[in-house]
Amino acid sequence: MAVDEGVAPAAKASEDGTVHRLKPNAIGLLGVVFMAVATAAPITAMTGNVPFMVSSGNGIGAPASYLVAMVVLAIFSVGFTSMAKHITSTGAFYGFISYGLGRSVGLASGLLATFAYVVFEPALIGIFSVFATTTLEDQTGLHIPWWGFAVLMLAVNAMGTWFGVSVAEKLLVVLLATEVTILAAMAISVALHGGGPDGFTFGPVNPVNAFQGTSAGLGLFFAFWSWVGFESTAMYGEESRDPKKIIPKATMISVLGVGVFYVFVSWMAITGNGEKEAVAAASSANPLALFFNPTEQYVGHWAVVVMQWLMITGSLACGMAFHNCAARYMYALGREGVLPSLKNTVGRTHERHGSPHIAGLVQTIVSAVLIAAFWIAGKDPYAGLYVLLAILGTMSILVVQAVCSFAVLAYFRTHHPESRHWFKTFTAPLVGGLAMLAVVVLLVSNMGVAAGTESGSLVLKGTPWIVALIAAAGIGYAQYLKRRDPARYALLGRTVLEETKER
Numbered sequence: 001m002a003v004d005e006g007v008a009p010a011a012k013a014s015e016d017g018t019v020h021r022l023k024p025n026a027i028g029l030l031g032v033v034f035m036a037v038a039t040a041a042p043i044t045a046m047t048g049n050v051p052f053m054v055s056s057g058n059g060i061g062a063p064a065s066y067l068v069a070m071v072v073l074a075i076f077s078v079g080f081t082s083m084a085k086h087i088t089s090t091g092a093f094y095g096f097i098s099y100g101l102g103r104s105v106g107l108a109s110g111l112l113a114t115f116a117y118v119v120f121e122p123a124l125i126g127i128f129s130v131f132a133t134t135t136l137e138d139q140t141g142l143h144i145p146w147w148g149f150a151v152l153m154l155a156v157n158a159m160g161t162w163f164g165v166s167v168a169e170k171l172l173v174v175l176l177a178t179e180v181t182i183l184a185a186m187a188i189s190v191a192l193h194g195g196g197p198d199g200f201t202f203g204p205v206n207p208v209n210a211f212q213g214t215s216a217g218l219g220l221f222f223a224f225w226s227w228v229g230f231e232s233t234a235m236y237g238e239e240s241r242d243p244k245k246i247i248p249k250a251t252m253i254s255v256l257g258v259g260v261f262y263v264f265v266s267w268m269a270i271t272g273n274g275e276k277e278a279v280a281a282a283s284s285a286n287p288l289a290l291f292f293n294p295t296e297q298y299v300g301h302w303a304v305v306v307m308q309w310l311m312i313t314g315s316l317a318c319g320m321a322f323h324n325c326a327a328r329y330m331y332a333l334g335r336e337g338v339l340p341s342l343k344n345t346v347g348r349t350h351e352r353h354g355s356p357h358i359a360g361l362v363q364t365i366v367s368a369v370l371i372a373a374f375w376i377a378g379k380d381p382y383a384g385l386y387v388l389l390a391i392l393g394t395m396s397i398l399v400v401q402a403v404c405s406f407a408v409l410a411y412f413r414t415h416h417p418e419s420r421h422w423f424k425t426f427t428a429p430l431v432g433g434l435a436m437l438a439v440v441v442l443l444v445s446n447m448g449v450a451a452g453t454e455s456g457s458l459v460l461k462g463t464p465w466i467v468a469l470i471a472a473a474g475i476g477y478a479q480y481l482k483r484r485d486p487a488r489y490a491l492l493g494r495t496v497l498e499e500t501k502e503r
Contacts, residue, residue: 032250033257034173036230040258041124041318042265043179045226047311048127050266051287057219060275061209063267065223068210070259072435073227076401077255079408079429080231081248086416093231093400094332099415100407103492104482108474109400110333115470116396117326118363119389120228122370124319125153126385131315135308146381150371153316157323158364175317179310180261182303186291187268189298196294197274204270205263217442224439225394226262229321230254231401269294323363330359380453388459391447396467398440405433 053062083096093113098106129146137143190196203209213219231251270278272294281289295303374385408429412420420426447460454460481489 032246033253034176036250036254036321037176037258040227040229040254041314041321042176042258042261043183043307043310043314044124044127044318045262046183046265046269047288047291047307049222049226050269051282051290053219053222054270054279054282054290055287056214057222058210058213058216059219059279060204060270061206061211061213061216062219062223063204063263063270064207064210065219066226066259066262066266067205067207068220069223069227070255070263072432073224073230073255073259074252075428076405076432076436077230077251078424079405079432081251082419082421082424083408083411084247084251086411086419093404094329096404096411097400097407098492100409100411101403103489104475104478105403105407107478107492108471109403110329111470111474112396112467113400114326114329114333116393116400117322117329118366119370119393120322121157121319121326121363122367122374123386123389123393124315124322125150125367125371126374126381126389128153128312128315128319130382130386131308131311135312139305139308147371147375150381153319154364154368154371156316157320157367158360175313179314179317182295182307182310183261183265185299185303186272186295186307187265190268190272190294193298196272197277198271201271201275203275204267215446218446221394221439221442221446223262224398225390227255227258228394228397229318229325230258272298323360323367326363327360330362334359383453384457388454388457391443391460392463392466395440395443395463396470398436398443399467399471402433402436402440405429405436409433 050062053065054060058065080096083100087095087099094106094110097109129149132149133144133146194200210216210220210223269291273281273290277293278290281287281293286292291307292304295307370389371385374381377384379385379388406429408425412425444464447463478489478492481492
């Protein structure tokens with residue numbers, strides 16, 4: 001492990017002369033793709049978001065929202081992957097932005113990204129607990145308090161990170177494969193039957209319809225929300241084989257693969273019901289009927305039963321992937337000694353498994369505290385824990401994505417002018433960055449609607465301020481280090497693998 005060549009000599013080693021690193025060559029291309037797609041959680045994105053988009057967003061234009069989001073994210077990824085070919089960093093956005101816009105903005109972005117992934121895990125634990133409680137009660141009559149399932153998921157996530165990314169990868173591959181299969185079975189069955197009661201209708205995939213409906217902005221926001229986590233491919237650079245080639249490929253495969261899947265499945269769900277019937281189903285007391293109805297009609301009741309269980313495992317897979325992301329961001333900040341006490345705690349890796357085990361343990365404790373706080377406050381695990389924390393985390397990560405796009409512009413102008421390209425390193429990141437900022441505006445303007453019964457929550461009202469405070473704290477602390485401890489300041493966002501250092 002080494003620091004890039006522009007860092008002061010005093011910053012090149014920790015107190016004992018070493019920098020802990022993650023286990024190399026632990027995961028291949030498919031493994032990185034699976035980890036990223038699991039973070040996007042297809043079945044949770046479909047069953048959790050599409051009914052709300054249809055009922056309260058842009059109506060039958062929900063699939064078109066996914067089409068628009070896929071194009072925007074693909075453009076964003078062009079610049080993101082261009083930078084990934086030059087820098088390999090477990091901190092992903094943290095490292096990229098530090099090189100492009102400087103250490104102060106990099107630390108602010110690193111803290112925001114870390115915060116986002118930290119709150120995403122308890123958010124997913126909330127919806128996992130709801131799916132598990134309702135499914136078990138519906139199918140067996142057995143009632144177990146939601147917090148019991150929350151404790152179970154915390155334990156599973158902690159074990160996955162402790163034993164290394166390869167262990168988590170194997171479990172996620174199984175969970176992801178099953179949830180994708182059942183959704184695909186429904187969509188393909190509808191297509192093979194020639195569509196639903198109205199046959200094939202192309203209104204749902206007409207891009208114009210993405211900007212219509214009750215609240216087009218809300219529909220588009222939920223579409224982008226469904227992709228959160230795809231950029232986690234860059235976090236596994238140090239643990240992947242040939243990261244310079246794997247990470248760019250994995251990112252594009254994740255964005256386009258997930259996008260095509262989202263568009264097709266949501267389109268067939270609406271077509272299988274019929275356009276008017278789809279809106280009615282999504283607006284009913286059981287909005288999941290939007291998916292359950294065509295699944296039962298075109299595949300069979302057994303598939304509905306399986307889908308209910310896979311909603312549980314899908315949210316588990318998503319939460320596990322977010323746990324891994326949060327642990328790696330903590331580890332990246334810790335090993336650079338952002339705070340001296342973090343160097344030999346969250347900045348350490350397991351001697352045998354090469355995993356960020358202490359960072360993973362810290363993430364488990366933080367998640368447990370947040371879940372307990374919502375439980376004590378009497379908040380619903382879905383409307384409170386899931387929705388509020390998801391909105392908070394989504395705003396944070398979208399801001400970081402926008403800043404990352406602008407970092408690409410600056411990076412290639414100052415570090416690699418010989419590699420500049422009119423589209424890859426200028427037009428694409430510029431358009432991507434502006435589009436991300438537009439999504440943030442959509443989020444702010446639709447937060448009240450997105451939170452439903454929690455529209456008056458202090459957490460919701462404070463979301464923009466919390467995000468701004470964390471960013472300001474990062475910039476302020478970086479400036480403090482610059483003046484008082486230049487050696488530590490020089491390390492911010494600069495620890496990269498020796499064989500894949502910035503070049």
